[in-house]
Amino acid sequence: MVQQRILLAIFAHPSAESYSAAGTLATYASQGVEVRLISATKGEAGMISSPELAFRDNLGAVREEELREACRVMGIHQPNMLGYRDSGIAGTKENLDPQSLNMASPEEVIGKIVYLIRQIRPNVIISYDHQVVFGHPDHVAVSKYTKEAFEASGDPSRYPEHITKDVKPHTPHRLFYVTIPQSRIEALAKVIPSDLRPDDEEIDVKDIGAPDEHITVEMDTSAMYDTKCKVIACHRTQQRPKDFFNRLPEDVRRNIFSREHFTQVLPALQEGTQYKDLFEGLEFGSLSS
Numbered sequence: 001m002v003q004q005r006i007l008l009a010i011f012a013h014p015s016a017e018s019y020s021a022a023g024t025l026a027t028y029a030s031q032g033v034e035v036r037l038i039s040a041t042k043g044e045a046g047m048i049s050s051p052e053l054a055f056r057d058n059l060g061a062v063r064e065e066e067l068r069e070a071c072r073v074m075g076i077h078q079p080n081m082l083g084y085r086d087s088g089i090a091g092t093k094e095n096l097d098p099q100s101l102n103m104a105s106p107e108e109v110i111g112k113i114v115y116l117i118r119q120i121r122p123n124v125i126i127s128y129d130h131q132v133v134f135g136h137p138d139h140v141a142v143s144k145y146t147k148e149a150f151e152a153s154g155d156p157s158r159y160p161e162h163i164t165k166d167v168k169p170h171t172p173h174r175l176f177y178v179t180i181p182q183s184r185i186e187a188l189a190k191v192i193p194s195d196l197r198p199d200d201e202e203i204d205v206k207d208i209g210a211p212d213e214h215i216t217v218e219m220d221t222s223a224m225y226d227t228k229c230k231v232i233a234c235h236r237t238q239q240r241p242k243d244f245f246n247r248l249p250e251d252v253r254r255n256i257f258s259r260e261h262f263t264q265v266l267p268a269l270q271e272g273t274q275y276k277d278l279f280e281g282l283e284f285g286s287l288s289s
Contacts (some may be wrong), residue, residue: 005033010125040083045094049238077090102137114159181212214271
């Protein structure tokens with residue numbers, strides 16, 4: 001019997017999955033891959049685009065439902081929520097909230113992720129690249145915790161209390177970070193209208209993108225362009241007419257949303273190694289545990 005392919009995405013807040021990888025998640029779901037999602041928080045410190053949609057005290061609940069709707073549009077499983085509070089931007093009062101991800105014990109958070117990895121038993125995991133684009137403290141934390149959980153999940157000496165008849169150690173095959181190649185940033189910078197450039201400054205590709213030789217997989221998600229747009233639109237509290245992506249010309253937005261890029265972090269690869277997709281070359285007759 002051929003083993004089911006399983007993809008697990010791990011992000012910090014609702015909507016992160018949509019901009020980062022909605023095309024990829026929807027593509028694999030359409031191919032029969034079991035696609036799962038973990039969100040560390042409900043995004044309680046996010047913006048509220050209209051008071052008709054949410055108030056500060058119920059934003060977390062509203063954003064969780066937006067995420068659930070986005071999962072339905074992508075055709076993937078409903079999300080697993082880790083239950084931490086959005087830590088907000090560094091230096092704000094949200095950082096010190098005792099329920100925030102920022103204040104949580106790293107060992108506790110890693111343990112929760114390890115438990116879900118052992119339950120879900122994914123072949124492939126995707127998350128943030130904490131060194132590129134994503135500067136939010138929760139993004140950085142989730143990136144680091146995911147990497148540590150990937151390394152710990154197959155070790156029976158780590159979190160042995162998890163291990164039961166039905167929950168056993170499991171080592172996924174690959175961990176990828178979502179990223180953007182610098183050449184793509186350079187190309188897009190040439191077609192982005194001048195009024196959308198930050199303070200009319202030049203876009204520094206080194207601050208945003210990753211060297212092209214670090215890209216392991218480029219996913220053609222053009223067939224899921226409309227789906228990705230619908231998924232992003234599910235996060236209504238985070239959408240304003242004047243937001244960057246909403247103001248882009250249609251052809252530029254389609255160009256941006258029609259490719260998603262990933263760099264394999266674990267196991268380490270020789271620089272320049274490329275796959276056609278996240279699962280290329282993996283064997284599914286049996287899985288290592």
